Amino acid sequence: QVQLVEAGGGVVQAGDSLRLSCAASQLTLNNRAMGWFRQAPGKEREVVASIGANGFLANYADSVKGRFTISRDNAKATIWLQMNHLQPDDTAVYYCASTALNRGPSNYPQNYEYWGQGTRVTVSS
Numbered sequence: 001q002v003q004l005v006e007a008g009g010g011v012v013q014a015g016d017s018l019r020l021s022c023a024a025s026q027l028t029l030n031n032r033a034m035g036w037f038r039q040a041p042g043k044e045r046e047v048v049a050s051i052g053a054n055g056f057l058a059n060y061a062d063s064v065k066g067r068f069t070i071s072r073d074n075a076k077a078t079i080w081l082q083m084n085h086l087q088p089d090d091t092a093v094y095y096c097a098s099t100a101l102n103r104g105p106s107n108y109p110q111n112y113e114y115w116g117q118g119t120r121v122t123v124s125s
Helices: none
Strands: 003-007 010-013 018-025 033-039 046-051 058-060 068-073 078-083 092-099 119-124
Touching: 003 092, 018 033, 018 092, 018 119, 033 068, 033 078, 046 068, 046 078, 058 068, 078 092
Parallel strands: 010 119
Antiparallel strands: 003 018, 018 078, 033 046, 033 092, 046 058, 068 078, 092 119
């Protein structure tokens, strides 16, 4: 059974950093784009960052550019999201997702076929 398992969420203060991880099982990531999405209470799910299958290309939401970095290691079947200078507006449940429809980064959640269960990030002011 394919699984994506996120970890690394928590409660931090504004300005702190967190590193989220997403480990895939029963899934080879070599030909898959991966993405991080988030959903805050009362809001729609939105893309945070996405990365192409070979790791060379990445897209970021304007709100996180310069603060967040997405990376991947296909041999470890794992992706990460390094989040620096966290702000209260970053509070959300963060999900990783995987798609075989794109080799390049994709910002569209409807393109992703596998999703993790999410990890909660809370940033206090």
